[in-house]
Amino acid sequence: MNVLVLSGYGINCENETLHAFEVVGFKGKIVHINDLIQNPKQLNNYQVFAIPGGFSYGDDTGSGNAMAKKIMTNLYDQLIDFSLKDKLIIGICNGCQILVNLGLVPSLNKKDPEVAMIENKSGSYECRWVEVKVNNNKSPWLKNIITLKLPVAHQEGQFMIPFNLLKSIKNNNLIGLQYIDHHKKLAKGQFPFNPNGSKDDIAALTNKNGNVLAMMPHPERAFYHYHVPNWQNNTSKKFGDGYKIFMNAKKFFA
């Protein structure tokens, strides 16, 4: 089981993302986007393609846009090919924004991005812990998970989805995660439970196969129990909720 963790141009969560994969049993490598463009064939050696969080190109021209355009120009076919195989792709935070801009989620019409990521309703950067519930439990990434406590850290985390498309996203069950409140009910847009004002409290989308997951919260930052706020009140477990996502990837190939 090998994971390729992308880096370069302002991506910045590659170390902790790789670490999370390694702890659950993957072998992995951080690969600079320019090296991947030079030698795209190396993708064949990997079963998981991970785009970590960060600030690629400083969010200029919209979060994830510039990196998505670089991938479209240089690597698009290879990545589409990867997504059509029995392999996994995950985009976290900036990685999520990149996958959305590439149109790899929800990927219902194939051509062009169908969804946009726009600025948080609050107008400011939000670094805070949220709770999400799993909606699409058929996605290998999300199997057997009910809820997760994870941090978000972004300026543009609001999914903007045209009305008709949202309908078919729901029909196809492609909403991966949704923000919930402290009663475990849908946040219904209420801040800070829904930190960005995302419609239908969407925190993650998948493609039809569920093998591509684009999520705004950071599972790699909720990996160990001591990552979780006020962990001192509960030191019995070794891992935080983010661990489950990475374990699911392992189980998929096991």
Place this chain on the structure above:
Amino acid sequence: MTNTIQILSIEKTGKESSLQKEHNNKSIKIIDGYFFSTNLDYQKFTKISKLISNDVSQTILTKKNVNKILSSYSNFNWVVEIKFLPGVTDNIATTVKEIIKDNLKSSFKSFELGSTKIILIKGRKEDITKISKNEANPLIQTIKIYPFKKYLNNFKKNKFKIEKVKLPKKKYSKKEINLDISDYRLSLIGKLGIEENDKSRRGTLGLDLESLKAIRNYFYTIKRKPTDVEIETLAQTWSEHCKHKIFSAKIDDIQEGIFKKYIKGATEKIIQLRKDNFCVSLFTDNAGGIEFNKDWTICHKVETHNTPSALDPFGGAITGIVGVNRDCLGFGKGAKPIANTYAYYLADPNKNYQLYRQKNNKDPMLPANFIAKGIISGVRVGGNCSGIPTPQGNMYFDDRFAGKPLVFCGTVGIIPKKIKGKLSHKKKANPGDIIIMVGGRVGKDGIHGATFSSEELDPNSPVSAVQIGDPITQKKMSDVIIRELRDENIYSSITDNGAGGLSSSIGEMAKESGGFIVNLEKVPLKYNGLYPWEIWISESQERMTLAVPPANVKKVIKRFNARGVEATIIGKFIKKEKAIVKYNKTEILNLDMEFLHEGYPKLNLKTSYPKIKKEKKKIIKKSSLIDKLHKLLSSPNIVSKEFIATQYDHEVQATSIIKPLQGEGRVFGNATAIKPLFGDEKSIALSQAAYPQYAEINPYDMAGCSIDTAYKNLIVSGANSKKIAILDNFCWCSSDEPDRLYQLKEAANACYDYAVAYQTPFISGKDSMFNDFKGFDKNGKSVKISIPPTLLISSIGVVDKISHLTKITPDDGDILLVLGNTGNELQGSVYSKIIGHEKTKNPVVNSKDALRTYKNFEKANKLGIINSAIGIDLGGIGIAVTKMAISSKKGLTIDLKLKNKISVDQFLFSETQSRILISIKKNKLANFKKIFKASYYTIIGKCTGSDVIEFKDIKKIIRGKISDFAKSYKQNIKGL
């Protein structure tokens, strides 16, 4: 054909909403504009538009649709167009250029473009003027306001323009400066700068007459005239910013100066006293280093960026944070930045100070809220975009920061102790090593930055002193250094290009080899037309200088280029102790290294005891205890800074272990911790403290309080007392005045005494000596506003085990205790400012008592006796208790039947140092008493778990609801 691409968001953006809120619901729409230097044909327009926009959320405006689309939003009547001035860093434009070049490859090579913000408004002209003032800084941006119709007209006629830097084409000929002139004219060179042929002056050099005479004498002895480059270089190298002349000067009877005697002296004494030296690198490198574990070293550096932040708050602050990141990259062979810290000392953002740099209401200081907001955003963008967590910080307000905000930016780095068997903190540029500049290009940014931060802010402060950081370029560079090159031991030395630019970085590194030869024409430029002296001293950001053995040069350059980073050979290091600079083969600088670094005249300073203004008694306003608590909680210096913590990513790198917001009720903590290595449970605890409120009362005690608080906060968080180091940042004012120097000497003396007493060494520091504003008020009256002398002590410590990390939330049934004695020490306190005070004193730190408390606390904590703890600081016990309740959402009962002769208010609000509020489980009380038998403590109550805090007097019980307290504590700061 068109020369612009203009994009607008279909839905209302957060920015638009907040603008509307600020300006009472006027219709506002913001357009992202990209102005090109050439016309785009239809095909290019379509292609590029698609590349830089999102057709789900955005619309592209064209000549055909512009009318229709915009009118669907509102009946706009005004337009504000904000562009960067030519030469100012435009990060968005850089990205767009990269996207276009990558995608259109060779078909569209030569073009310039500028990003532009176009704000469409429906409203009155005076409102528009106000909005434009809030949205742009005239120092770095041009603001154009015009009627909406004209905007449409511009659109149809392609009348949008970008201005490129157009420097006159000039042929460079070597310029020699005649110093054989009168003292008066000589001093003009220092004050106003070198005179150009057209009689204009280049801008202040910050050289005093004595220094200029020393330069003249040197050139007498080598029998030639100096070149302009030589004088500029000496001005940079000898600046207060680079040489710290005041700290190294003889002062009264202290021959060696206060740095050697009190700061370095303290560290030397501590190392001598302690057998377990954990210091790795002290004072000489870009940051100070201590041992983290057996394999890793950590380093810490804190810088200030005050003057640039006064002129351009956003640019000043972002440059401050990415600049201090480079200090870590330049520590030893290159440490990876793993945490940022910040501390802002600002004027009240809710006040309008109306200060002007020139008479007749000209050249205004930026409004206090603009400064505060800009600074907060600058560090946000710098830290977040660089992927470095920013967990630790604070913010403090006082009117005396109206002329100069203080912006402290710090970074912690980590580096393996050894790289390929060699100690990583040791580096040496060898003779023959090639000088390679990597990262960004050189422009006119920050010219005279170093010389000018040593001067007071007056009408001659040059505007080109402002730079804007580009964190992404720096991140790309940093990734190559830390991840790819460092561990191969492929370069001999590395340092950051900060103040003074190449002149400073190369000048410093050359001390390792002997000297250097630089060919300035090789330096890559942002635009043509720079004079050699400008290239040499420019402070353009995001650059590091490397010394690379010739055999490795190709490999190094190739690696940088492969990651989209420029790397250029610009010279070499030599053995001969000469500093030589050439421009197209003409030698324009040739100085002895000894003179370059040590030739400046040493100052001889005298101090005198200042007149101390007696503080007037302030009548105590009558109000209930609960009311007082609310007033204090909501006061700007105590109120929660949560809104900063949530916009600064403190989770990136997955190291956050004690977060800035603590407990379920999210109280803004005074210490935080990160666990930097996945394979080691050791953590790094961070804190900081400054007490400008005591500066004029007693500078010695002020420094004592700062050290005590910064140290205490780490002890409280669970750090190992044997592994705590501190950093000093002196921000002073009028440091040419004897009474200010007296305060400085006193504070430095306290630094020695308390550091030695606590055995916590200074490992790094920085000073900024002239934080004064000289200008005019709104009536044209001349005013001078000096900051209160401010000594920021930053502390960094190692926490050995996860189980040692404490929390601030008590549990039901816990007993509450205050460790340490409480005195009547309300002078300078928040209480005295807001409520008033009678006869009282300022806090004085008794290091013996304090250490006893800390040692016992540490012992008890390791034994698991402490259940929760919080350092007592601003607002005293009253506020500490309230914060505990807010964070845990658990009620407390506080016993006010006091035994000693202190009043209830003195007990609750006195800011006596060295105290800790703790809670312990009932069954631990006996063990607690055993450990604390020889130190002061008071049992003050217990945790009830209800929803109120109860204060029990002899006569009555006073209750306040926790949720009400939380509301006061979480109020917005007015003006922000």
